[in-house]
Amino acid sequence: MKALILSAGFGTRLLPYSKTIPKPLFTLMSKPVLEHVIKHLVDNGCDYILINTHHLHDQIEAFVDQLDVPIDIKTIHEPVILETGGAIANAKPFLTDDPFFVINSDVISNVNLNKLYAFHKESKSLATLVLHDHDKFNKVSIDDQGYIQNFDSKANGLAFTGIQVLSPQIYDYFPDKKSFSSIEVYQRLIRLKQVKAFVEKNIFWSDIGTLESYSRTSLLELAASRFGVEHDKIKDIQIDTLAGDGSDRQWYRASYGNQTAVISDHGICMPATDRLRQLKAFIHIGNHIFSRNIPVPRILNHDELSGMVTLDDLGDIHLETRIKQKNNTSFTLKIYKQVIDFVIDFSIKGLQGFNKKWTCQTETYSKELIIEKECRYFIEAFIQGYLNLDISFHEFSNEFDHISDHALKHGFIGLMHRDMQSRNIMIHNNKPFFIDFQSARSGPLQYDLASLLIDPYVNLTGKIQKDLLQYTTEKLKLSQTERQNFLDCYQYCCLTRNLQFLGAFSFLTQTKKKTGFEQYIPYAVKSLKKIISGLNTDKIPKLSKLVKAI
Template sequence: MKAMILAAGLGTRLLPFTEFTPKPLFTISGRPLLDIIIYSLQSAGCEAVIINTHHLYKDIDSFLASQQYAIPVCTRYEPVILGTAGAIKNAADFWDNQPFMVINSDIVTDIDLRKVYDFHLSHNHQATLVLHDCAEFNNVWVDKNDFIAGIHDQEKEANLGYARKLTFTGIQVLDPEILEFIPDRVFSSSIDVYRKLILSGKKIKAYISKKYYWKDIGTPERYKETVFDKMAPEAFKRAFPACVCKKIECSKLKGDGSDRKWYRLTAAGRSIVMVDHGIRKEPGISEIDSFILIGRHLYDKGIAVPEIYLYDTFSGIVFLEDLGDVNLQAKVKAGKKILFYYKSIIKLLIKMSIVGVKEFDRSWTCQTPYYDKEVILENECRYFVDAFLRRYLKLNICYDDFKDEFILLADKALEFSVNGFMHRDFQSRNIMIKDGKPYFIDFQGGRTGPIQYDLASLLVDPYVALPCNVQYQLLDYCIDKLSSYIHIDKKKFCLCYKYCAITRNLQILGAFGHLSLVKGKTYFEQFIPTAIESLKYNLSAVEDTQFPRLKAAVS
């Protein structure tokens, strides 16, 4: 048996995701659909595969060149798309005198291809189409003897009361004689060829798949559904090897500032969390890559982060440990053991900073590899001016009004930094409490930077509004604990902390302004007054002559 995989399509219904990635290279658990299909054909006894290509054909060629299959796999480039039948005719020199299989590259199925091929050999008709009952796509008429009676043919409804409609799966087995019905070097659809066959008195046999999984991934929604169908059970298996989950329930969790979507999956009394980052739109490292690479690195280093069970970086889906619904913000609100939790968290923060930076690969970062002067000036100072002062407060102020002060602030925030792995958003809503133990989430913005910044993020956090005396108590506690690992100059450490507290405050207000006004997440507005008071206080803690314009702007 030889086979053709149809892979030339533009993937129009999957735009914009097919602009940089051809549909056959969409992945499930990191494996391209094309690879899955080739292995299925190989397992079915296929001796050679040809793939027609057009859109982003070089990407397909490059992928195939990186693989080592047990059978020959080649491509046939079409400068102009020839259609499903035209592609078959264009490969006429590839076929031999045996029936061959043709399969679409945008389907996911566990249909037994060997059984399909053997079924075709058991009858003397020139074509076998594999059909499946899928109400959304049922448009192929089948008579009581399982022959194709019509395709996309509405008038059949009146003439064939006994017939039923099913879905063409994109899998077919054809005799070489079928090539006589396909014109040379022009666009030709398989549907038109089959209609021609039926009109000429030929019969097309239907192989009806039952109890098999089949889905096409022609739209983003169906692609996401397929990824879930295939990956969720495997994720449960990895999380709970002894768990038998026949049915998986999915409930949406409340999101936060990001555009990601969070879900809790439950089965057999167990639960995991799924996060959807969205389908990848362009090449290059993205947030999901950093989430996985940094998350697994921290987990392997023994840092308190959720275990990642399974992921697919193209679809944007990650399955991870369920840490429950209680975060540090909720614990502080409850007013119990606050200092106990903060001290436990600070000890874990120190471990994350010191241990997390070891073997940390800065190429994993989707933002910047370091917390540096440019980050402070652009992502915190300018963000504060543009998103908060100008857009949210509608003040007639520009970045250049504060430029000299911001440059001084950036220099001061970095002058005595104690660098290690930096989380960058180390606040109470990103710290979960499970069974009395703290865990850190949302680490995808991690990079190398000062522990003082993460400590400031924790202590000036407007979600909890720790009293100033408690903040200073915890600052001293951090210095004391950190001193047992490395030499610390307390005065210099505190100076850096003061300026990091200001830069963090600027970032917070920029984010709250952006989330409230641009993203429509008005929930965050309630924390703006607290953040402003915190900024005022932290500005008052530095020298009187420093930052006069900034102080005036928030007074």
């Protein structure tokens, strides 16, 4: 059996990404869709495949050249795109012996191609098109004998799957021109009752021709792989959207029977982009931390281009939720001490074997990062943006230098999470697990401890913060001098962290329109005033004066 895979199109519905990567090379389960189509054909006995190319043809040709398959595959380059009919006509020299498949390169299905081929040969028709019920595309009508009547049905139609079998004699009905649509030929043959419908029921079929359908297909394929589900059962997988966070990622829970998994959607991750760097950091760092026996969700699988990552499902209970449910000081101290034990493990064990090249922003928590991503963020997003005050960042340059130097001085250096707050800690089977670890880098443990204890979502009392801080220094077995140095660094890390989340809450509220974060700004201001009052304000007089006036 022979086949022609239509792969020449521009993929306009996948713009702007299809300007760089041709649609047939968009990946599912880390393999190009074209490879999935080829495998489907080979598994069903196809022994010769033609692939027409035009848009970014060199990438498709290079991919085909490196494939290791037990059949002959040939590409046919079209210098000028010929449309579907023209592509089939152009392949005529290779397809004149027996009926052949013509399949779109952007569809994934479990259609039984052997059964289809046998049906076509028995029908004696020139063309057999595979149809199924798909509301969005139900426009093909058939008569009571199974012949296709038209392609623009207003009611009771079915959808064309992009899969068909043609007999070589169909070439006798092709128009005498280079570029034309195959539908143009079929419309002529309809009147001769030469186009048969092969109607499939309860099949899996998906096209990746739009960003929405591509992402959805990737999500379903990853879920099916996790659950060990064949294509014919994918329809039984339930996908639920989960509440998001401050990032642009989407989160889903996939369920099948009593099995569940969480899928993180980072969006399309093109080569050499920040989004791809963040995805890779998430995967590499997550796998590393898990290997160090630090409680994080296990990364089960991923597809790089679609940005989908499958993880163990840790449920829906964050540390914030559990603390507010219990509303009990004794319980709060107990669970936070457990969290701190793991934060220390995260710092010490996490740095062991950590490759700085995995990081997606900076390799370390540096002075430059503090000044740009925390101090400047505070001035520009909160002071200038949210409060609308005409105050320059440069007025505070010397003071921000002082703050950043002291946030690093005497740092207990380990692996730093950099967003160690209660919404990034899940409680599963009464044990804390850390999530959102993609920004991890080497840095002071004091920063993660500050993030945990001055967390505005939980608003721990000063007494609890003091008790937990003492628990940490005792756990680390610090000498008196080491303890004082640790606490000095901690106070400045509290300041830089507070500057950071005031900037973040302002940015999320005003720019991202995530107004739910605005309610935490008053607490963050109150916290900032308290932190500054505990420092030597002679070293930061301008910042101290500004904060007092807020």
